[in-house]
Amino acid sequence: HRYSALAGFVEPGETPEHAVVREVAEEVGISVRSCSYAGAQPWPFPSSLMLGYxxxxxxxxxxxxxxxxxxxxxxxxxELASAISGGDVLLPPPVSIARRLIEGWYGGPMPERQ
Structure with missing residues (x-):
């Protein structure tokens, strides 16, 4: 299975932090709090930018x-390192903001599949 980070769009009139709370609640039913900005990545659609939190x-x-x-x-x-090592989990490519978020949480580069 390939796993990534949750993603969504900021709606008119909301802050990026509110979008994080709303999108996570809509997509997986979790109420998050304490959002903190982690970085950005250009997105291949005109005038778009991905923000990581x-x-x-x-x-x-x-x-x-x-x-x-x-x-x-x-x-x-x-658990994540073991799942990757065993080939049960694939992560997004290293150039993606989702991968940077995961590795930031992990504390460094993810181990490769054995």
Whole structure:
């Protein structure tokens, strides 16, 4: 399975932080808080920019909406490293902001598949 970070669009009249809270709630039913900016990446659509944020979430299990998100999961750092090593999880490419967010959370480059 390929996993990534959740993504969405900022609606007119909302801040990027509000968009993070709204999109995560809509896509996986989790109420996040304490959003903090992590970085940006140009997006290949005209006049677009991807913004990356970290947020704090309760331990509730994500419930994918079944429309935009088919599968979602929490991983500890060791669970993610093991899943990657065993070939059960694929991550986004290293050039993506999603990969930078994951590796920032992990604390460094992700181990490669064995």
């Amino acid at each position: 970290y947020a704090t979430a309760p331990g509730d299990e994500p419930a994918p909406d079944g429309d935009e998100i088919e599968e979602a999961a929490w991983f500890t750092r060791s």
